[in-house]
Amino acid sequence: MTARLPLPASGATPVRVMTVAGSDSGGGAGIQADMRTFALLGLHACVAVTAVTVQNSTGVTGIQEIEPSVVAAQMRSVVPDIGVSAVKTGMLASGPIIDAIADAAVDLRIGRDADVPLVVDPVCASMHGDPLLAADALGALKERLFPLATVVTPNLDEVRLLTGIDVVDADTQRAAAVALHALGPRWALVKGGHLRGSDVSPDVLYDGTGFLEFPSARIDTPHDHGAGDTLAAAITGALGHGYAVPDAVGFAKQWVTRGLAAAYPLGAGHGPVNPLWRLDPEAD
Numbered sequence: 001m002t003a004r005l006p007l008p009a010s011g012a013t014p015v016r017v018m019t020v021a022g023s024d025s026g027g028g029a030g031i032q033a034d035m036r037t038f039a040l041l042g043l044h045a046c047v048a049v050t051a052v053t054v055q056n057s058t059g060v061t062g063i064q065e066i067e068p069s070v071v072a073a074q075m076r077s078v079v080p081d082i083g084v085s086a087v088k089t090g091m092l093a094s095g096p097i098i099d100a101i102a103d104a105a106v107d108l109r110i111g112r113d114a115d116v117p118l119v120v121d122p123v124c125a126s127m128h129g130d131p132l133l134a135a136d137a138l139g140a141l142k143e144r145l146f147p148l149a150t151v152v153t154p155n156l157d158e159v160r161l162l163t164g165i166d167v168v169d170a171d172t173q174r175a176a177a178v179a180l181h182a183l184g185p186r187w188a189l190v191k192g193g194h195l196r197g198s199d200v201s202p203d204v205l206y207d208g209t210g211f212l213e214f215p216s217a218r219i220d221t222p223h224d225h226g227a228g229d230t231l232a233a234a235i236t237g238a239l240g241h242g243y244a245v246p247d248a249v250g251f252a253k254q255w256v257t258r259g260l261a262a263a264y265p266l267g268a269g270h271g272p273v274n275p276l277w278r279l280d281p282e283a284d
């Protein structure tokens with residue numbers, strides 16, 4: 001499978017998708033990571049901002065949440081007008097914001113049993129451990145958003161918070177996928193990026209019947225900021241093009257692996273995954 005999606009003809013309206021997420025002032029994660037991936041895949045991306053973070057390559061030092069009604073209003077403005085064929089959520093900051101997004105998603109027919117697939121990346125903290133979701137919002141995430149999700153994409157820290165399972169190997173990764181699936185999403189993807197002792201980075205996808213494994217060689221880089229966002233955005237883009245979930249995950253896995261191989265240093269901390277590799281005329 002190639003790491004490309006079909007491009008629109010010049011002047012033709014591209015496939016449209018939407019990200020509901022926080023802004024990363026450093027440009028490596030959040031909305032900025034989503035927009036980079038969406039643009040380089042040839043998609044038109046709409047945005048509902050949930051929070052503005054004060055963030056650089058060393059961590060997050062401030063968060064300004066957006067009023068929940070304004071988050072939902074961005075969705076309610078864009079979807080009926082522009083039309084989107086897939087939606088992704090990232091940093092959601094608080095329970096009231098999650099409630100507003102879930103209400104809007106139901107009204108706008110976004111979700112696993114509706115018209116528009118929904119990718120829920122349950123962002124809880126930055127890679128430096130700075131909280132990006134209020135501790136009392138986990139319940140809303142599980143009870144309001146997970147049952148609407150086409151696919152959820154937690155990392156292993158998020159898996160621990162959501163299920164209590166400490167993933168250390170293939171068996172516990174599968175057990176976590178089962179526990180996550182029981183929370184209501186159509187598919188659960190347990191990402192293995194944090195299994196740092198392994199020479200592969202295995203992701204496991206589960207739909208209640210069988211497991212699909214997405215291994216990839218582990219890239220030796222400290223510059224992995226925004227990897228989760230980039231993966232989830234690429235899944236969303238592929239779903240927007242009508243891919244089935246397993247094919248969308250396979251596509252996105254290739255996309256993020258190429259981005260990790262091309263990652264660059266930035267600032268004093270961790271640099272970002274780099275979707276700009278797609279601009280290399282030599283790239284296949």
Ligand SMILES: Nc1ncnc2c1ncn2[C@@H]1O[C@H](COP(=O)(O)OP(=O)(O)O)[C@@H](O)[C@H]1O
Pocket residue numbers: 154155156191192193194201202203216217218219220221224226227228229231253256257260
């Ligand atoms: N060093 C790495 N080499 C190859 N793939 C990686 C590496 N780190 C993360 N990934 C992949 O990037 C994606 C994001 O993973 P992860 O780091 O677990 O999420 P997050 O960025 O949300 O913490 C997953 O597909 C994971 O397997």
Ligand SMILES: Cc1ncc(COP(=O)(O)OP(=O)(O)O)c(N)n1
Pocket residue numbers: 021022023024029030031053055090091123125126127128132224225226227228229230
């Ligand atoms: C605004 C914002 N959203 C999400 C994240 C976390 O992004 P993620 O892709 O999970 O990457 P890392 O934090 O693991 O690099 C963020 N930091 N900021």
